[in-house]
Amino acid sequence: MDSQQFLESKPVVIAITSLILFSVLSFSIETLPDLSKDTLNFFHYAEIAVVSVFSLEYLFRLYAAEKRWWFVFSFYGIVDLLAILPFYMSTGLDLRTLRLLRILRLARLLKLVRYGAAIKRFVLALTIAKEELIIYFIATLVMLYLTSVGIYYFEHAVQPEKYRSIFDCLWWAVSTLTTVGYGDIYPITTGGRLFTFGILILGLGLIAVPTGIISSALSEALRRSTDHIDD
Amino acid sequence: MDSQQFLESKPVVIAITSLILFSVLSFSIETLPDLSKDTLNFFHYAEIAVVSVFSLEYLFRLYAAEKRWWFVFSFYGIVDLLAILPFYMSTGLDLRTLRLLRILRLARLLKLVRYGAAIKRFVLALTIAKEELIIYFIATLVMLYLTSVGIYYFEHAVQPEKYRSIFDCLWWAVSTLTTVGYGDIYPITTGGRLFTFGILILGLGLIAVPTGIISSALSEALRRSTDHIDD
Amino acid sequence: MDSQQFLESKPVVIAITSLILFSVLSFSIETLPDLSKDTLNFFHYAEIAVVSVFSLEYLFRLYAAEKRWWFVFSFYGIVDLLAILPFYMSTGLDLRTLRLLRILRLARLLKLVRYGAAIKRFVLALTIAKEELIIYFIATLVMLYLTSVGIYYFEHAVQPEKYRSIFDCLWWAVSTLTTVGYGDIYPITTGGRLFTFGILILGLGLIAVPTGIISSALSEALRRSTDHIDD
Amino acid sequence: MDSQQFLESKPVVIAITSLILFSVLSFSIETLPDLSKDTLNFFHYAEIAVVSVFSLEYLFRLYAAEKRWWFVFSFYGIVDLLAILPFYMSTGLDLRTLRLLRILRLARLLKLVRYGAAIKRFVLALTIAKEELIIYFIATLVMLYLTSVGIYYFEHAVQPEKYRSIFDCLWWAVSTLTTVGYGDIYPITTGGRLFTFGILILGLGLIAVPTGIISSALSEALRRSTDHIDD
Numbered sequence: 065m066d067s068q069q070f071l072e073s074k075p076v077v078i079a080i081t082s083l084i085l086f087s088v089l090s091f092s093i094e095t096l097p098d099l100s101k102d103t104l105n106f107f108h109y110a111e112i113a114v115v116s117v118f119s120l121e122y123l124f125r126l127y128a129a130e131k132r133w134w135f136v137f138s139f140y141g142i143v144d145l146l147a148i149l150p151f152y153m154s155t156g157l158d159l160r161t162l163r164l165l166r167i168l169r170l171a172r173l174l175k176l177v178r179y180g181a182a183i184k185r186f187v188l189a190l191t192i193a194k195e196e197l198i199i200y201f202i203a204t205l206v207m208l209y210l211t212s213v214g215i216y217y218f219e220h221a222v223q224p225e226k227y228r229s230i231f232d233c234l235w236w237a238v239s240t241l242t243t244v245g246y247g248d249i250y251p252i253t254t255g256g257r258l259f260t261f262g263i264l265i266l267g268l269g270l271i272a273v274p275t276g277i278i279s280s281a282l283s284e285a286l287r288r289s290t291d292h293i294d295d
Numbered sequence: 296m297d298s299q300q301f302l303e304s305k306p307v308v309i310a311i312t313s314l315i316l317f318s319v320l321s322f323s324i325e326t327l328p329d330l331s332k333d334t335l336n337f338f339h340y341a342e343i344a345v346v347s348v349f350s351l352e353y354l355f356r357l358y359a360a361e362k363r364w365w366f367v368f369s370f371y372g373i374v375d376l377l378a379i380l381p382f383y384m385s386t387g388l389d390l391r392t393l394r395l396l397r398i399l400r401l402a403r404l405l406k407l408v409r410y411g412a413a414i415k416r417f418v419l420a421l422t423i424a425k426e427e428l429i430i431y432f433i434a435t436l437v438m439l440y441l442t443s444v445g446i447y448y449f450e451h452a453v454q455p456e457k458y459r460s461i462f463d464c465l466w467w468a469v470s471t472l473t474t475v476g477y478g479d480i481y482p483i484t485t486g487g488r489l490f491t492f493g494i495l496i497l498g499l500g501l502i503a504v505p506t507g508i509i510s511s512a513l514s515e516a517l518r519r520s521t522d523h524i525d526d
Numbered sequence: 527m528d529s530q531q532f533l534e535s536k537p538v539v540i541a542i543t544s545l546i547l548f549s550v551l552s553f554s555i556e557t558l559p560d561l562s563k564d565t566l567n568f569f570h571y572a573e574i575a576v577v578s579v580f581s582l583e584y585l586f587r588l589y590a591a592e593k594r595w596w597f598v599f600s601f602y603g604i605v606d607l608l609a610i611l612p613f614y615m616s617t618g619l620d621l622r623t624l625r626l627l628r629i630l631r632l633a634r635l636l637k638l639v640r641y642g643a644a645i646k647r648f649v650l651a652l653t654i655a656k657e658e659l660i661i662y663f664i665a666t667l668v669m670l671y672l673t674s675v676g677i678y679y680f681e682h683a684v685q686p687e688k689y690r691s692i693f694d695c696l697w698w699a700v701s702t703l704t705t706v707g708y709g710d711i712y713p714i715t716t717g718g719r720l721f722t723f724g725i726l727i728l729g730l731g732l733i734a735v736p737t738g739i740i741s742s743a744l745s746e747a748l749r750r751s752t753d754h755i756d757d
Numbered sequence: 758m759d760s761q762q763f764l765e766s767k768p769v770v771i772a773i774t775s776l777i778l779f780s781v782l783s784f785s786i787e788t789l790p791d792l793s794k795d796t797l798n799f800f801h802y803a804e805i806a807v808v809s810v811f812s813l814e815y816l817f818r819l820y821a822a823e824k825r826w827w828f829v830f831s832f833y834g835i836v837d838l839l840a841i842l843p844f845y846m847s848t849g850l851d852l853r854t855l856r857l858l859r860i861l862r863l864a865r866l867l868k869l870v871r872y873g874a875a876i877k878r879f880v881l882a883l884t885i886a887k888e889e890l891i892i893y894f895i896a897t898l899v900m901l902y903l904t905s906v907g908i909y910y911f912e913h914a915v916q917p918e919k920y921r922s923i924f925d926c927l928w929w930a931v932s933t934l935t936t937v938g939y940g941d942i943y944p945i946t947t948g949g950r951l952f953t954f955g956i957l958i959l960g961l962g963l964i965a966v967p968t969g970i971i972s973s974a975l976s977e978a979l980r981r982s983t984d985h986i987d988d
Contacts, residue, residue, distance in 0.1 A: 088440065092461035095447060183430060189507075192979070199876060204496065209781065216788060230785035235488050242495045244476035245937035247709050257928050264935045265897065268967055274499055276882075276971035278507035279741055280979050286423070286511050319671065323692035326678060414661060420738075435727065466719050473726045475707035478940050505730055509738035510972055517654070517742055550902065554923035557909060645892060651969075666958065697950050704957045706938035736961055740969035748885070748973050 067128035080121065087114050115151045122148060185285045193281035200273055211237040211263050218256035223249075241267040298359035311352065318345050346382040353379060416516045424512035431504055442468040442494050449487035454480075472498040529590035542583065549576050577613040584610060647747045655743035662735055673699040673725050680718035685711075703729040760821035773814065780807050808844045815841060878978045886974035893966055904930040904956050911949035934960040 070076060090107050093099075122144050129135035136145075190197075212233035219227040226249045227233055236249045240260065251257050301307060321338050324330075353375050360366035367376075421428075443464035450458040457480045458464055467480045471491065482488050532538060552569050555561075584606050591597035598607075652659075674695035681689040688711045689695055698711045702722065713719050763769060783800050786792075815837050822828035829838075883890075905926035912920040919942045920926055929942045933953065944950050 092443075092465075095451075095460040096462070097459060185427065186430070196878065196975075199879070201496075213784075220788075224790075228790055229788040231485075231789070234785075235492070238492050238495055239476065240937055242499060243474045243705065243936045243938075244471055244495065245474075245478075245707065245932065245939045246476045246481040247478035247938075247940035248481055250932075250939040250941055254924075261928070261931050264931055264937065265894075268935060272968040272971050275503040275506045275510075275737065275968045276741075276973075276975045278503050279510040279738075279968075279972040280976035282427075282507045283511035283514055283745075283976055284979055286515055323674075323696075326682075326691040327693070328690055416658065417661070432727075462716075466723070469723050469726055470707065470712075473730060474705045474936065475702055475726065476705075476709075476938065477707045477712040478709035479712055506734040506737045506741075506968065507972075509734050510741040510969075513658075513738045514742035514745055514976075517746055554905075554927075557913075557922040558924070559921055647889065648892070663958075693947075697954070700954050700957055701938065701943075704961060705936045706933055706957065707936075707940075708938045708943040709940035710943055737965040737968045737972075740965050741972040744889075744969045745973035745976055748977055 067124070071125065071128065083114055083117060086110070111151070115148050118144070118148045185282070185289055188288065189278065189281040189285040192284050193277045196277045196281075197274070200277060207266075208234065208237045208241060211241065214259050214263070215251060215256060218253055218259055219251050222253050222256075240264070243267075298355070302356065302359065314345055314348060317341070342382070346379050349375070349379045416513070416520055419519065420509065420512040420516040423515050424508045427508045427512075428505070431508060438497075439465065439468045439472060442472065445490050445494070446482060446487060449484055449490055450482050453484050453487075471495070474498070529586070533587065533590065545576055545579060548572070573613070577610050580606070580610045647744070647751055650750065651740065651743040651747040654746050655739045658739045658743075659736070662739060669728075670696065670699045670703060673703065676721050676725070677713060677718060680715055680721055681713050684715050684718075702726070705729070760817070764818065764821065776807055776810060779803070804844070808841050811837070811841045878975070878982055881981065882971065882974040882978040885977050886970045889970045889974075890967070893970065900959075901927065901930045901934060904934065907952050907956070908944060908949060911946055911952055912944050915946050915949075933957070936960075 090110055094104070094107055125141075125144065126132060126135060135141045212230050215236060216227060216230055216233045219233075227236070232249070238244075239246055239249075241263070251260050321341055325335070325338055356372075356375065357363060357366060366372045443461050446467060447458060447461055447464045450464075458467065463480070469475075470477055470480075472494065482491050552572055556566070556569055587603075587606065588594060588597060597603045674692050677698060678689060678692055678695045681695075689698065694711070700706075701708055701711075703725065713722050783803055787797070787800055818834075818837065819825060819828060828834045905923050908929060909920060909923055909926045912926075920929065925942070931937075932939055932942075934956070944953050
């Protein structure tokens with residue numbers, strides 16, 4: 065068994081993934097208020113242990129790589145480095161900055177992506193649907209903006225403290241057209257409600273169109289990959 | 296008519312299904328506050344009657360089965376047993392525990408699944424889409440987590456009592472990205488709103504992708520089963 | 527031009543449709559509080575005029591029909607009759623009952639359905655997807671019920687006035703799984719939130735599955751009707 | 758390089774698009790309350806600069822067009838003119854009217870549409886699905902109206918200040934069936950909740966159907982355009 069096979073063997077993958085998940089969980093728990101000093105200490109030492117294992121893993125991957133410089137600047141090489149670098153860099157900086165840099169540790173989650181197979185069909189579907197998705201994206205932004213301007217003229221006069229500017233209206237437009245509807249801001253005038261009525265009927269398309277695009281692209285990708293197998 | 300045919304005849308299926316539905320409904324009504332003693336008594340005797348019928352049915356199914364041990368440990372054998380066991384087991388325990396065990400009675404609902412045909416196409420579609428669905432599931436969890444961390448840095452300082460920790464942020468992320476939007480927790484800072492804006496535009500994909508996966512898989516399953524008929 | 531052609535000519539269709547829409551609109555306006563006596567009078571006479579036209583239309587349709595008894599008991603025959611009958615029946619009854627019967631007038635909207643063509647493809651798609659939709663419908667009801675029972679055990683103890691019984695929990699389950707999320711009732715315990723988290727991730731499927739079913743069935747219906755044209 | 762090529766060259770397209778976006782952004786910022794006089798002055802002069810460039814562009818496009826009158830009355834010709842006309846027209850009118858006319862400036866966003874390619878497939882898909890979408894649109898309006906009438910009879914008596922008339926009920930029906938659910942208005946009676954329950958189960962179809970239509974039409978459009986390439 066060579067070194068590459070060792071890194072991709074089941075026990076190693078499970079161990080690394082577990083460490084990543086533990087690291088993410090401990091990061092979350094540390095944000096809880098009123099933690100005891102013992103708990104914080106435990107997480108401090110656990111952090112040192114995790115970073116040590118990841119550092120050894122990084123060096124081993126670097127040693128095992130055929131083209132070493134290529135690995136260092138590859139996507140996973142950079143992600144692996146970013147997962148451990150904040151820890152070493154934090155020594156000279158104050159604790160607050162450390163906390164902000166620590167967010168990069170989450171990039172470790174991206175490593176999970178390495179272990180997957182059917183992503184190719186996703187990528188093919190995205191390639192097929194790329195142009196449609198970009199047009200859709202621009203059309204959505206335009207629609208959101210026009211909706212914001214529309215509601216501004218209907219609601220600004222009646223609710224000046226809620227619909228203060230186009231930017232507040234944009235917040236309303238996003239939370240409405242995505243059908244989240246927090247309820248912190250909603251129209252009360254008859255005109256504003258009729259406007260929202262029309263926009264929402266159209267807005268159903270906002271959800272329907274990307275689904276249709278992705279669905280038809282996935283169908284096409286599935287068909288092509290199945291045809292490939294048949295040959 | 297042999298015993299298996301008898302169990303799958305229309306009147307028997309309807310009678311059993313009705314009893315299951317009655318049992319579920321009575322379970323629901325018993326949770327209503329301020330029920331009269333007479334009502335509770337009625338449900339108590341109804342419960343005895345239902346369990347008696349189900350017990351007889353279980354014994355008959357056991358007697359009718361070709362391989363008896365196989366039936367006992369089959370999916371439906373276990374479900375059938377779980378539907379009556381809590382009643383007999385509750386005698387020696389206190390009433391509170393009985394109430395908690397009674398939840399298993401709902402497993403009877405699963406028996407309804409026995410009577411269906413086009414489930415095969417669903418299963419075929421799920422088999423086709425399995426890998427995509429798993430990748431999507433993991434990607435969703437990662438996205439939810441990253442969203443939680445993001446909103447934590449934007450909103451924690453301003454709304455410390457609502458966005459207390461990553462776990463509260465996760466609750467917000469779930470209720471926002473699934474577009475439920477209860478309105479109990481929402482961003483108020485400009486940064487947090489812009490972040491939510493971006494996340495929601497992406498989040499439309501959260502709904503679009505599984506729909507696309509299931510839709511294309513069902514199309515493929517339909518095509519395959521139709522081709523099968525043509526041959 | 528025979529009588530059937532006359533009834534399906536453009537001016538007649540537009541006139542009848544306009545009268546239906548006017549009738550529906552006037553019904554809506556009459557629910558507004560604080561209407562003046564003049565307005566109510568106007569709508570009273572308008573009502574008499576509309577019913578007169580519809581009565582004449584009904585008699586003409588009856589006269590023009592090839593098989594008269596068949597028309598009377600056909601779908602549109604009954605709808606046409608129901609659109610005028612409440613007016614004549616109301617004379618002997620009190621006004622409150624009249625108001626409740628008037629709701630049948632809305633059945634006139636169904637007449638609009640008569641004028642459409644591509645409904646056939648919808649019907650074909652529904653025929654293809656019928657079994658899947660029924661299974662999905664039952665599965666949804668079961669899932670909603672199990673979700674209600676689950677949240678009852680998590681939230682009843684903490685919020686007894688909101689999650690009073692399984693029925694209140696069912697209301698929560700419906701408004702949550704359909705992603706409406708009014709915000710009148712939501713979980714506050716950690717267990718209840720984790721439960722909701724899991725249910726919502728599954729619940730995305732609640733929206734994805736029918737879309738997938740309808741989408742694949744419509745594709746199939748479109749394919750079949752196109753093949754039909756090619757032959 | 759002729760004049761048409763010049764107008765469609767990358768630097769020109771980017772410059773014009775940037776000016777449009779700047780113009781839209783400045784329009785938004787001007788709606789912010791409490792802006793300093795300097796800021797307003799800056800936007801005033803920026804507005805003059807933007808309109809000057811757009812005016813020159815319009816004249817150049819007019820000069821470059823093969824058929825000049827055709828350009829003036831073409832879609833883009835009118836949009837281009839509407840983007841600059843409000844500025845020149847505002848001199849004689851009061852400032853309030855100017856502000857309302859300025860909304861037409863947003864039509865510049867439509868110019869962005871000029872630069873796109875895969876829109877053809879969208880248009881083909883819309884052509885395929887046109888009839889289905891119209892039927893769906895009418896069916897949705899009918900369903901929304903019937904839902905409004907239904908909830909009126911359930912909730913009007915209990916919440917007369919929220920469900921005042923059919924029009925208020927229509928607002929509720931729209932915000933509920935599109936699953937926005939602001940939470941400003943929701944049923945509290947058992948009947949109203951059961952009614953909403955049934956409507957929402959059906960209402961999932963409200964989202965599922967257009968997605969299915971668009972999805973199957975896009976699949977068909979993709980298939981046709983691919984077949985075209987194969988030939």
